Amino acid sequence: MTLDELNRELAALHLVGFWSGNVTGFEQDIEPKSAFEPHLWKWQHIHEGLLKARELVSLEMSERRTVRLANPVGAGWATPTVHMSVQLVRPAEIAKAHRHSLTALRFVVRGGGAHTTVEGERFVMSPGDLILTPNWTWHDHYNGSAEDIVWLDGHDGPLVKALEVIRVEMFGRKQQPVEAPPDLAIHRYGRARPYEKNVNFPDPPFKYPWEETYRALAALAATKGDPYDGVLLRYANPRNGGPTFRTIGCEIQMLRSREKTKQHRHSSHTIYHAFRGAGRTEVGDRVLEWSAGDCFSVPSWQWHGHENASADEAILFSINDRPLKEALGFYWEEPRSE
Numbered sequence: 001m002t003l004d005e006l007n008r009e010l011a012a013l014h015l016v017g018f019w020s021g022n023v024t025g026f027e028q029d030i031e032p033k034s035a036f037e038p039h040l041w042k043w044q045h046i047h048e049g050l051l052k053a054r055e056l057v058s059l060e061m062s063e064r065r066t067v068r069l070a071n072p073v074g075a076g077w078a079t080p081t082v083h084m085s086v087q088l089v090r091p092a093e094i095a096k097a098h099r100h101s102l103t104a105l106r107f108v109v110r111g112g113g114a115h116t117t118v119e120g121e122r123f124v125m126s127p128g129d130l131i132l133t134p135n136w137t138w139h140d141h142y143n144g145s146a147e148d149i150v151w152l153d154g155h156d157g158p159l160v161k162a163l164e165v166i167r168v169e170m171f172g173r174k175q176q177p178v179e180a181p182p183d184l185a186i187h188r189y190g191r192a193r194p195y196e197k198n199v200n201f202p203d204p205p206f207k208y209p210w211e212e213t214y215r216a217l218a219a220l221a222a223t224k225g226d227p228y229d230g231v232l233l234r235y236a237n238p239r240n241g242g243p244t245f246r247t248i249g250c251e252i253q254m255l256r257s258r259e260k261t262k263q264h265r266h267s268s269h270t271i272y273h274a275f276r277g278a279g280r281t282e283v284g285d286r287v288l289e290w291s292a293g294d295c296f297s298v299p300s301w302q303w304h305g306h307e308n309a310s311a312d313e314a315i316l317f318s319i320n321d322r323p324l325k326e327a328l329g330f331y332w333e334e335p336r337s338e
């Protein structure tokens with residue numbers, strides 16, 4: 001019998017020899033390599049698409065009016081684990097109540113005065129606010145203001161899909177009742193807080209108001225900062241101070257005027273949104289020139305560094321899969337030697 005004949009015989013039985021070349025060989029050094037590319041999505045294109053969808057797409061037709069950031073090689077996803085879409089809600093519209101196994105978050109970029117209700121607690125939405133809708137929490141959105149509101153929807157859809165655990169449930173009514181007293185989450189997870197006797201959700205619903213976030217960034221701008229990220233803040237899990245979610249980390253960073261960071265690489269995927277200012281990010285052999293509103297992705301294990309060449313500060317909001325990789329022992333980070 002020849003080796004080819006053996007391979008064919010095994011293949012007919014749905015078996016594959018490790019030697020056959022159809023599986024990754026381990027006979028050489030291998031570095032992590034993402035199939036996803038660095039990509040820049042211009043705000044002008046995202047926003048124009050949303051404004052056209054505003055007229056063409058109703059919330060009766062589509063559960064959510066969102067435009068997805070689809071990586072050129074990503075089958076509709078921005079990265080293989082975490083994803084970002086941009087949503088527009090017109091005045092008086094209700095995005096119906098549902099819950100799902102996806103962990104999700106909203107970062108408000110335009111408009112204000114709408115609200116998201118999560119597990120019976122109402123969170124008012126203003127630009128720069130981050131609102132968490134952890135997995136399996138009921139959530140709905142209502143725009144009671146006189147102007148459109150636009151926010152980023154971050155979630156772990158690609159991961160949940162790959163794990164084949166997508167699960168969705170409709171609430172049955174358009175909106176859930178608001179039962180929690182105002183600012184419940186803030187009081188429940190403040191510095192003086194009650195003991196939690198019944199933990200319903202490992203990652204709790206929460207809102208990080210922009211004023212607080214910006215105050216911290218502005219104050220820490222007087223410190224040295226991080227050589228790779230400028231002044232970077234993690235949004236701490238309100239319960240335990242760890243990563244924002246078990247599957248998604250949320251971060252915000254300020255690149256000060258004329259700040260250029262050193263390059264590093266890490267095994268987490270990151271999707272950025274330029275909330276304020278303008279700058280450039282080198283990723284591998286690509287240079288992404290971004291300005292306010294643009295979104296861009298930095299795939300795993302690619303060398304990257306940021307630069308703000310302007311006289312004004314620049315602020316980047318980002319989401320990443322670092323908590324997931326850390327929990328599983330797959331997170332590595334290294335500086336680029338100069």
Ligand SMILES: [Fe+2]
Nearest residue numbers: 098100104139
């Ligand atoms: Fe949802």
Ligand SMILES: [Fe+2]
Nearest residue numbers: 228264266304
């Ligand atoms: Fe980085």
